[in-house]
Amino acid sequence: MPDKIQRIKGTNDILPGETEKWQALERVIQTVMMRSAYSEIRTPIFEKTELFARGVGEDTDIVSKEMYSFEDKGGTSITLRPELTAPVVRSYIQNNLQQIAPTTKVWYHGPLFRQERPQKGRYRQFYQFGAETIGSPFPETDVETIGLYWEILTELGISDAVVLKINSVGDEASRETYRQVLREFLRPNLGEMSETSQRRFETNPLRILDSKDPGDKAMTDHAPKLVDYLNESSERHYKSVLELLSSLEIPYEQDDRLVRGLDYYTHTAFEFTSDVLGAQDAVCGGGRYDGLIEELGGGKVPAIGWASGTERLLLVMEALEKSQSLTGLDCYLAIPGDEQRPTATTLIREWRRAGLSCDTDLQRRSLKAQMREANRQNARFVVILGESERKNGSVQLKSMETGAQSEMSIAAALKMMLGQA
RNA sequence: GUGGGUGUAGCUCAGUUUGGUAGAGCGCCAGAUUGUGGCUCUGGUGGCCGUGGGUUCAAGUCCCAUCACUCACCCCA
Numbered sequence: 090m091p092d093k094i095q096r097i098k099g100t101n102d103i104l105p106g107e108t109e110k111w112q113a114l115e116r117v118i119q120t121v122m123m124r125s126a127y128s129e130i131r132t133p134i135f136e137k138t139e140l141f142a143r144g145v146g147e148d149t150d151i152v153s154k155e156m157y158s159f160e161d162k163g164g165t166s167i168t169l170r171p172e173l174t175a176p177v178v179r180s181y182i183q184n185n186l187q188q189i190a191p192t193t194k195v196w197y198h199g200p201l202f203r204q205e206r207p208q209k210g211r212y213r214q215f216y217q218f219g220a221e222t223i224g225s226p227f228p229e230t231d232v233e234t235i236g237l238y239w240e241i242l243t244e245l246g247i248s249d250a251v252v253l254k255i256n257s258v259g260d261e262a263s264r265e266t267y268r269q270v271l272r273e274f275l276r277p278n279l280g281e282m283s284e285t286s287q288r289r290f291e292t293n294p295l296r297i298l299d300s301k302d303p304g305d306k307a308m309t310d311h312a313p314k315l316v317d318y319l320n321e322s323s324e325r326h327y328k329s330v331l332e333l334l335s336s337l338e339i340p341y342e343q344d345d346r347l348v349r350g351l352d353y354y355t356h357t358a359f360e361f362t363s364d365v366l367g368a369q370d371a372v373c374g375g376g377r378y379d380g381l382i383e384e385l386g387g388g389k390v391p392a393i394g395w396a397s398g399t400e401r402l403l404l405v406m407e408a409l410e411k412s413q414s415l416t417g418l419d420c421y422l423a424i425p426g427d428e429q430r431p432t433a434t435t436l437i438r439e440w441r442r443a444g445l446s447c448d449t450d451l452q453r454r455s456l457k458a459q460m461r462e463a464n465r466q467n468a469r470f471v472v473i474l475g476e477s478e479r480k481n482g483s484v485q486l487k488s489m490e491t492g493a494q495s496e497m498s499i500a501a502a503l504k505m506m507l508g509q510a
Numbered sequence: 511g512u513g514g515g516u517g518u519a520g521c522u523c524a525g526u527u528u529g530g531u532a533g534a535g536c537g538c539c540a541g542a543u544u545g546u547g548g549c550u551c552u553g554g555u556g557g558c559c560g561u562g563g564g565u566u567c568a569a570g571u572c573c574c575a576u577c578a579c580u581c582a583c584c585c586c587a
Contacts, residue, residue: 095578150585154511172587201587206511208581217587285584301584349586360587371587398587425545456545464547475545489547 099205099213101400109414110403114245115198118218121240122196125233127220130195132176138166144175144385146352148292155203169202174353174378174394175385177221182387186223192230193223198399210369210401219375219396223382226391228329231357231377232337234393238361238373239339245402246411251372253340255359256347257327258295259319261380264355267318268294274312282308298346314345326356349374353381357393365408366401373397419445420506421463423473425456433474436499445506463489470506 096102103111122129138158145152157169170176177195180186186193198218207213222234235253242248258264271294275282279290283302290297298309319327334341341359349358358376366372375395382390406412420440424433433449440447448466450459456473463471473485478496486502487494497505 098578155585203586205585206583207579208583211586215587219587299585351586368582369586374587396587401587421547423546455540457547458540460547462547468547471547473546477545485546487546492547494546 097213099207101212101214106414109416110406110412111399113413114399114403114406117244118196118198118241121237121244122220125194125237125240127194127196127237130177130180130197131199132173132180132197133170134200135167135169136176136179138168140175140179140385141168141171144178144353144381145172149351151203151351155205157202157204171201171203172351173197173199173201173217173219173396174221174351174381177394178223178382178385178387178392181223182382182385187388187390191224194220195223196220208369209367210398210404212400216399217396218399219394221392221394223392223394224390226379228326229333231326231330231393232333232339234375234395235334235357235359236337236339238375238395238397239337241397242361245406247405247409250365250405250409251361251363252342253334253359253361254344254347255331255334255341255357256344257316257319257323257330257356258348258354258358258376259315259323260355263318263320263323264295264315266320267313267315270313270318271295271297275308278308293352295348299348309346316343316345323356330357349376353378353384355379359395361397363401363405365405369401371398372401372405416467418448418463418466418468420447420470420472421459421466421468422447422449423456423459423463423471424450425459425473425475427453428476429474429479432479436472436474440503440506443503443507472502472506 119129138156141152141156147153151171156171159167161167177197181193196219198216200214200216202214204213205211220234220237222230235255239248239253242251259267272290275290275294275297279287281304282290282297283300283305286297286300286302286305295315297305298312298315300306300309316324316327331341331343344360347358347360349360354376356377356379359374360371361373362370363372364370373395375393377391377393379391382388382392403412422433422437422440424430437447437449448468450462452458454462460471468489471487471489473487475485478484481496483496483498484502485494485496486505
């Protein structure tokens with residue numbers, strides 16, 4: 090016997106029973122996005138490696154160790170996308186979306202790839218849906234974007250299980266000032282810090298605040314706070330965002346250690362976390378990235394966005410028993426006797442065209458077995474087309490809910506099933 | 511890349527201590543007199559006990575190796 094071929098580590102088959110939950114979630118996402126005038130954008134699964142190197146940052150974990158990269162036959166370095174903000178921005182620039190309207194509002198949903206060790210809520214191929222609002226620097230845009238996710242959570246009935254953590258990393262000038270202050274603070278104890286933090290001391294000292302190393306944590310507990318070094322305009326922006334969130338009654342927690350792993354963030358940085366998720370507790374992350382578009386060769390265009398892990402959101406829904414997979418058939422057509430099968434073939438097509446979800450027996454099994462199958466599929470009605478019914482040009486219509494059954498014309502049965510009788 | 515845990519039926523798991531003919535529940539299939547679901551009852555299908563070595567008269571059980579899955583670290587959605 091040949092070996093069975095298995096899934097690649099960290100990937101998942103989303104099977105019947107699961108896909109219904111995904112689709113229900115996707116419907117909510119689409120509805121909320123449409124209401125808020127966000128349009129869907131679809132970009133390629135792979136991009137030039139350079140896009141992520143420049144867009145996400147060479148020093149980030151994503152780029153330095155997690156990318157699926159390879160050379161194609163022309164020698165171009167290709168990478169399976171590990172995140173979607175950079176590709177969306179690339180597309181925005183390449184297609185000159187700036188020329189179409191001053192504000193671009195887009196959303197997406199699709200697979201991403203990162204070669205990490207899998208664990209709960211973390212996979213090598215995983216899905217994110219997200220939104221990007223490009224072209225406005227104003228705080229109400231931050232709140233429009235964050236509020237969009239809040240609407241999805243509310244619509245799903247899980248906003249209580251999720252906490253919004255927010256911080257401001259300021260504009261470039263504020264951050265430069267703070268970086269100096271932070272370095273001065275940390276320098277005396279630099280030798281005692283974790284290896285990665287020592288490395289980041291030069292490259293990206295802000296990330297040290299994010300460290301989970303207990304020693305680092307103790308050391309940074311009394312570190313000066315970034316919020317205290319925001320310049321006036323940065324501070325005004327941040328205050329304004331917080332006020333608007335309050336006026337929308339979106340609860341938040343300020344978290345002055347929240348820095349986030351990607352290089353491109355400016356001003357607002359935020360994260361939605363949930364304690365039902367285990368160690369990987371972030372269900373959504375995002376922030377403002379006013380410098381990224383220019384960095385990738387576009388204009389000086391401000392933007393803000395977020396991305397939510399689809400599997401993680403489904404885990405939250407599962408934990409709160411808010412995910413729905415129940416599907417029901419309108420009609421199961423049962424056929425006791427193979428002579429009726431040709432008639433059944435045309436009947437079922439007609440009913441399907443009329444908009445009913447219908448199924449029938451493909452195993453040539455007994456009527457009893459067909460009834461069991463109808464029940465298993467949660468059918469509202471069973472139509473029985475037997476020998477005597479076929480002769481009369483009629484069918485038996487049975488309500489699986491009440492158990493009531495009667496013989497009637499085919500037309501009458503269709504009307505009943507459509508709810509028109 | 512590092513550490514812990516787990517691999518026995520489609521699924522959830524007993525059985526491993528003390529080696530002696532492979533188990534349960536759920537699911538699936540079929541039956542309980544006529545062409546009728548759910549509830550109940552009865553029967554059935556289904557496993558090279560992750561894989562390869564070793565010890566032994568005898569290994570799911572003991573030893574070694576290996577692979578897979580899983581959780582956690584790092585980091586992230």
